[in-house]
Amino acid sequence: MSLEFNKIAAGVLAAALGAMVIGKVASALVHPSFPAKPAIEVKEDAPVAAVPGAAPAKAPAPTGTDAAAGKLAFDKKCSTCHKAEKGAANAVGPALFGVAGGKKAAVAAFAYSSGMTGKGGDWTDEDMNELLWKPASFVKGTKMAFAGLPNDKERGDVIAYLKSLK
Template sequence: MKANIITAALAAMALAAPAAAQDAKAGEKAFVQCKACHSVVKGQNRIGPSLAGVVGRKSASVAGFSYSAAMKAKGVSWTEANLDTYLTKPAVYVKGTKMAFAGIADAKKRKDVIAYLKTLK
């Protein structure tokens, strides 16, 4: 009986444990696939807009970049939660986006990429 209580308590603690911490260094490594289209330098757009300062920025707001009508209409701020949803499946979150990227299926990898994006000013 005592062993069952201890096992249940340990299981409850494991469920209550916080999610794995974000790792900006790992996110920078994972971001390599994004560099084909996105710059991290403010004002330097490529096929995609610069991602410098993206966290907290309003969608479709980088000067000089030609956004899709769908992205312009989305009208969100790029919070961590919105970025997480978008990076999971961009074409589902913004139907009609020009971004030809399937997404990042791995939740930890997405969190790490977002941690890296938070470092870009």
């Protein structure tokens, strides 16, 4: 009786051990491994493609009219490339004395981009506002490597300053 019990107990034990071993081996064999990089990446902030034919964004109306504040902003942000005093020579950009209100791309001896020469017309307040808001979107392929003046007050002040140069 007790021998029979021992045999059964040993059998149960062996079966349990066997199950454990099989479990370990099986999990080692089929352990799922994930690639470090997913095959398809879903970018959450992928840019939304521009709708073809949609009107390009327009610059907001400038709010500043302070030519003195405009000169300070000009000295900080534009004077690396532009001189503005009467009779000043061209630099990286054309000399800007008298440019506001005058013909576009008309400064003598300055090699404009074809985008700028092709623009045509005068530097009205509206066009100046567009240029200074986002130069590269107003003039395709412009040589003016400047991001623009997003601040409506500052942009207006700079336009007022440019108009005072005459």
